[in-house]
Amino acid sequence: NGEAIYGTRPWAIFGEGPTTVVEGPFGDEKRSPFTSADVRFTTRGDTLYAIVLDWPADGKVTVRSLASSSPHLHGEVGSVELLGSASPVKWSRDATGLHVELPAARPSDYALALRVQKTARSDAGAHPNCAPARSGERSGAELARIRGL
Numbered sequence: 319n320g321e322a323i324y325g326t327r328p329w330a331i332f333g334e335g336p337t338t339v340v341e342g343p344f345g346d347e348k349r350s351p352f353t354s355a356d357v358r359f360t361t362r363g364d365t366l367y368a369i370v371l372d373w374p375a376d377g378k379v380t381v382r383s384l385a386s387s388s389p390h391l392h393g394e395v396g397s398v399e400l401l402g403s404a405s406p407v408k409w410s411r412d413a414t415g416l417h418v419e420l421p422a423a424r425p426s427d428y429a430l431a432l433r434v435q436k437t438a439r440s441d442a443g444a445h446p447n448c449a450p451a452r453s454g455e456r457s458g459a460e461l462a463r464i465r466g467l
Contacts (some may be wrong), residue, residue: 321401322367322431330390333358334383335371357381366391366434369400373430377420383388384416384434396437402426437457 335356354374360367368381384391398409398418402425409418418432 319401319424319429319431320370322360322369322433324433326362329359329361329366331359331383334381354379357383359383364436366436368432368434370430370432373424374420377422379418379420379430379432380415381418381432382415384411387412387413391436394437395434397435399433399435400425400438401431401433407432411432413455 333356335353337350337352337356342448352371354372356371357379357438358369358371360369364394366384367403368384369380370381384395395409395411396415398407398416400407400418400420403421403423407420409416411417416434420430425432
């Protein structure tokens with residue numbers, strides 16, 4: 319899972335899920351356990367990582383922030399992989415989220431990390447109102463990547 323953490327940047331949103339983390343000193347005493355609905359996001363280049371904080375009992379994960387209607391992820395998803403596993407995952411994407419069926423074997427006893435690759439024509443970093451670049455200009459997507467957005 320280190321690939322999803324070291325050398326990455328924050329994504330457009332930090333995460334999703336029902337678990338509320340108590341802030342402040344010594345707040346960890348009141349912490350609820352994370353669930354498979356708790357997801358955190360990082361990014362590096364054209365790769366988005368979805369870190370699911372608990373293994374789902376049914377082996378299925380839905381990442382709602384990656385829905386086809388998401389204002390954060392523009393374009394199409396090209397592939398989804400489970401880091402640390404050689405087994406391919408089945409996945410689909412619709413208006414309710416990115417749905418992933420995980421293999422039976424866990425690559426880690428802790429969180430699991432999904433590597434989400436966009437298709438070559440996708441533009442996850444661009445704002446939907448960015449116009450294509452004219453010859454010699456930088457596109458909105460390119461500027462967003464440079465700025466780490």
